[in-house]
Amino acid sequence: MRPRCATMALHRSLFAMILAGLVAACASVPPRETSAYRDYVARNDPIEPMNRYFFEVNRGLDELFLKPASAAYAAALPDPVQDSVRSFLRNLSTPLILANDLLQAEGERAEVTLSRFLVNTSIGVLGVFDVATEIGLEYHDEDFGQTMAVAGIPGGPYLMLPLLGPSNPRDLFGRVVEWFVDPVSYVVGQDAQLARTGVTSVDARNRNAKTIDALQQQSVDFYATIREAYRQRRRDEIRNRPTGDDTTGPGVVFEDDGPF
Numbered sequence: 001m002r003p004r005c006a007t008m009a010l011h012r013s014l015f016a017m018i019l020a021g022l023v024a025a026c027a028s029v030p031p032r033e034t035s036a037y038r039d040y041v042a043r044n045d046p047i048e049p050m051n052r053y054f055f056e057v058n059r060g061l062d063e064l065f066l067k068p069a070s071a072a073y074a075a076a077l078p079d080p081v082q083d084s085v086r087s088f089l090r091n092l093s094t095p096l097i098l099a100n101d102l103l104q105a106e107g108e109r110a111e112v113t114l115s116r117f118l119v120n121t122s123i124g125v126l127g128v129f130d131v132a133t134e135i136g137l138e139y140h141d142e143d144f145g146q147t148m149a150v151a152g153i154p155g156g157p158y159l160m161l162p163l164l165g166p167s168n169p170r171d172l173f174g175r176v177v178e179w180f181v182d183p184v185s186y187v188v189g190q191d192a193q194l195a196r197t198g199v200t201s202v203d204a205r206n207r208n209a210k211t212i213d214a215l216q217q218q219s220v221d222f223y224a225t226i227r228e229a230y231r232q233r234r235r236d237e238i239r240n241r242p243t244g245d246d247t248t249g250p251g252v253v254f255e256d257d258g259p260f
Helices: 001-026 035-043 049-077 080-092 094-103 107-122 143-151 169-181 183-187 190-207 209-218 222-238
Strands: 157-159 166-167
Touching: 049 157, 049 190, 049 209, 049 222, 080 094, 080 107, 080 190, 094 107, 094 143, 094 166, 107 222, 143 169, 143 209, 157 169, 166 209, 166 222, 183 190, 209 222
Parallel strands: none
Antiparallel strands: 157 166
């Protein structure tokens, strides 16, 4: 199956599972005017049993594949080389970031994005070296989910997607759009786009290994902790606030490490 066809099939399956979960959840809504109902609304997680199931599936896949791959990556490449890999991958994402800067009418941020691309592509040797940051042009990320949020489109209920991690209907739709409009897929092909996705995921998992372990050890309910951390990070990203480390965990994707 061709990569694009496989991706479309995956998206159809995800939307079908989401619809089925929402339908099933309708039968389990607590009675109104009860504390259980107020807690249910506050969580905004109507298909929580299904989400928890996929969260555990993702944790298992992380232990089996992503965690060992990130450990091998860290052992094989010294830190400066890892930094260059990440810089190169970020440079490839510039067209999408710039497009979303412009769609959000963020002129100054768009100027920084374009300047970073010109500097890093030329002096930084196609982005292998992040010269732009050294001269004060700080990196920022933007995606179509954030653009829709700025336009006033609500996120909807929380979703934990198999392989893809935490999301909501708005952000899932935004990532699907970006997958199909990403210039990388047209310039170098779908296979290269998938390879970039894999390397990005491994790199992010390696950089956040200690944070993931600490969250897992300290959390009474790891699923709920990841859910709230994801939501807080998305709120900060939408408002262009500093978000700190690009924390990621089993079944959670926050920055630079998503399958898209």
